[in-house]
Ligand code: OSB
């Protein structure tokens with residue numbers, strides 16, 4: 332039995348080494364939202380709520396997630412006994428719409444506590460089978476095609492097994508072409524538009540077909556499936572859905588409609604690990620590859636992603652860069668690193684997240700705290 336008695340919410344500021352620009356906005360100072368859960372026996376687990384400060388990716392924000400966790404999520408978990416962390420998500424979904432990143436943060440924290448209690452690495456508790464995962468890099472929109480091509484060359488030289496380019500109208504064909512020419516015909520390249528296009532751009536997007544992309548991620552609206560299906564019929568490049576896949580049901584709809592051929596799974600976006608596992612299992616059954624995306628997480632959220640990416644259906648490199656790419660200094664030890672051939676080790680030598688959380692440094696960076704307890 333797992334019974335969570337206390338959840339401590341904290342917000343910290345962690346400046347990104349470089350601003351990260353996607354079509355819908357730019358992220359500079361990352362506001363980081365951390366949770367520390369404690370159960371009745373004193374086992375603790377950390378988790379990260381991956382929402383941004385503004386709703387530029389999904390409707391969730393740090394402030395709405397803080398409210399949702401305080402008012403509606405934590406009361407359904409605190410003081411309640413669960414025999415397995417899989418039982419948490421259904422309890423959070425009952426008569427409670429949306430707020431998936433808030434639900435995910437708590438649900439994933441319960442998984443971490445359960446792994447700690449069982450003396451099992453989180454990756455193993457989730458059903459992970461790999462001891463290393465393949466790393467890809469996601470490159471933000473740059474000032475010029477040349478600037479982007481230089482970054483992409485560097486990424487390939489560092490060993491990354493996939494290079495993802497953020498695109499938007501005005502920063503697409505010329506940018507991807509410059510990178511393709513710099514990297515050569517065989518380099519594993521893809522693009523991510525974060526909803527910057529409409530179906531009216533189908534002919535324009537079809538020009539990407541000549542550039543050998545492994546996939547194009549979420550070109551159309553953040554909550555669309557039907558128009559993506561129409562676009563997929565007009566593109567040779569496989570569409571990968573990110574924002575639109577918020578549940579196993581939406582993944583099923585994607586498959587039924589032919590709205591995409593690949594899924595980027597982010598546990599925060601879909602409500603946590605149980606939902607991620609359901610999407611993984613469904614996609615695997617249908618032969619649809621999945622891979623683990625990123626949300627510019629600190630080392631705590633990254634640990635969750637690495638554990639998830641160790642499952643067998645995660646057959647393409649994730650958006651998982653080492654700590655040093657994002658931060659001057661991460662809040663975990665050891666920091667996340669990548670080998671020269673683009674692999675990240677799944678920590679399997681210890682229970683839980685597999686990294687030490689630097690509580691002293693977190694204390695120094697914390698700008699607000701709230702302690703929630705079972706009543
Ligand atoms: O769409 O995957 C995305 C970052 C911010 C918002 C949306 C996305 C991303 C990334 C970054 O691609 C991935 C990472 O954490 O490195």
Ligand code: MG
Pocket residue numbers: 523525548549573574595624
């Ligand atoms: Mg994306």
